[in-house]
Amino acid sequence: xxxxxxxxxxxxxxxxxxxxxxxxxxxxxxxxxxxxxxxxxxxxxxxxxxxxxxxxxxxxxxxxxxxxxxxxxxxxxxxxxxxxxxxxxxxxxxxxxxxxxxxxxxxxxxxxxxxxxxxxxxxxxxxxxxxxxxxxxxxxxxxxxxxxxxxxxxxxxxxxxxxxxxxxxxxxxxxxxxxxxxxxxxxxxxxxxxxxxxxxxxxxxxxxxxxxxxxxxxxxxxxxxxxxxxxxx
Numbered sequence: 001x002x003x004x005x006x007x008x009x010x011x012x013x014x015x016x017x018x019x020x021x022x023x024x025x026x027x028x029x030x031x032x033x034x035x036x037x038x039x040x041x042x043x044x045x046x047x048x049x050x051x052x053x054x055x056x057x058x059x060x061x062x063x064x065x066x067x068x069x070x071x072x073x074x075x076x077x078x079x080x081x082x083x084x085x086x087x088x089x090x091x092x093x094x095x096x097x098x099x100x101x102x103x104x105x106x107x108x109x110x111x112x113x114x115x116x117x118x119x120x121x122x123x124x125x126x127x128x129x130x131x132x133x134x135x136x137x138x139x140x141x142x143x144x145x146x147x148x149x150x151x152x153x154x155x156x157x158x159x160x161x162x163x164x165x166x167x168x169x170x171x172x173x174x175x176x177x178x179x180x181x182x183x184x185x186x187x188x189x190x191x192x193x194x195x196x197x198x199x200x201x202x203x204x205x206x207x208x209x210x211x212x213x214x215x216x217x218x219x220x221x222x223x224x225x226x227x228x229x230x231x232x233x
Contacts, residue, residue, distance in 0.1 A: 001038045001231065003030075004057035006045050006079065008065035008098055019194070022063045025186035029220060033228035045082075046075050054085055059092030059231045062099025064184060068149050069098065069105045070112070080106040087178065092231050095180035097147055103180045104172070107155035114150040116166055118203050120196050121145065121210030122218055123183060125162040125170040133179075133229035134161070141171075141219045143183025144192045150182070179230045185220040 011021045019025075023042045041057055043049045051057060062083070069076060083106040086093045095103040101111045123145040127138055141162060151169040154160060162171035162181070171181040184192075193214060200207050 001035060001059065002041055002057045003034070003038055003231065004041045004043060004051060004060040006043050006060055006062045006082075006099070008045055008063050008079065008102075009067065010044075010046075015194070019188070019191045022186070025188075025191075026061065026063065029186040030224050030227060033221070033224040035228075035232070045079050048075065048078070050078075050082060054082075054089050054091050059094070060086060061094040061227075062096065062102060063186075064097035064099065064146070067098065068111075068113075069102045076102070083107070087174070090175065090177040093178050093180075094227055094230070095178070096186070097145075097182060097184055100171070100180035100182050101147075101149055101151055103178060104151045104153075104155050104158070104169075107158075107174070109151055109155040109158070110153035111149055112152050114148055114167075118148045118199075118206040118210075119145045119150075119167060119182075120199075120203060120206050121192065121213035122216040123164065123166065123170075123213075125164045125167065125183070127161065128163050129159055129161050131161070131173060131230075133233045134226055135229060136222060136225070138219065138222060141183070141223060142216065143181075143185060143218055143220060143223060144187040144189070145183050146187070146192065146195055147182060176233060179227065181223065183223070185223040185227070187220075189214045 105111045124142045158172040158174050
């Protein structure tokens with residue numbers, strides 16, 4: 001399988017030696033869960049890099065980004081068009097954080113700044129529906145989060161998979177070709193801590209609880225298995 005990573009941002013150059021880039025994070029996070037024959041293709045969509053056609057890869061994953069999906073940026077508009085093409089062709093599509101929000105916004109959902117403020121650190125969401133590829137089955141998932149936007153309204157035809165009071169639309173699926181989740185299965189605790197420290201002033205009251213939550217267990221390995229099973233389904 002060829003998995004296309006649509007890279008919507010980069011780790012700042014001065015930090016890459018320590019943390020790697022987002023492409024590296026996903027390669028590590030998904031490496032053990034995906035078939036050993038899986039190859040990764042990377043596309044820097046901020047710079048207009050795309051496959052020649054949606055059929056060039058067997059599935060696509062849209063990464064997180066510091067941008068907001070409602071920003072008036074040409075690269076975001078083009079990425080939305082590509083997501084609509086992926087949806088029309090029923091191509092396997094995974095959205096992570098910004099990618100989760102962008103898929104929703106591209107297909108008729110609503111994304112806005114969260115009234116509850118920043119979501120950082122370890123967050124827990126209840127699993128509210130089931131899919132054959134959500135195995136092993138959990139009642140809740142815990143992932144590292146880093147977002148100030150949320151999906152307010154799901155796109156038409158989406159099935160809600162995970163929710164919390166803080167983030168009511170934390171994961172969703174569309175038919176058998178879209179799986180989107182707000183959390184970051186690719187983040188490490190060190191990188192999450194680094195981001196929170198860098199944004200401490202902007203985070204305000206969310207900073208302390210976010211940092212303290214890093215001692216809690218997380219389920220990134222399980223979510224990686226879900227992504228792998230979804231892509232193979």
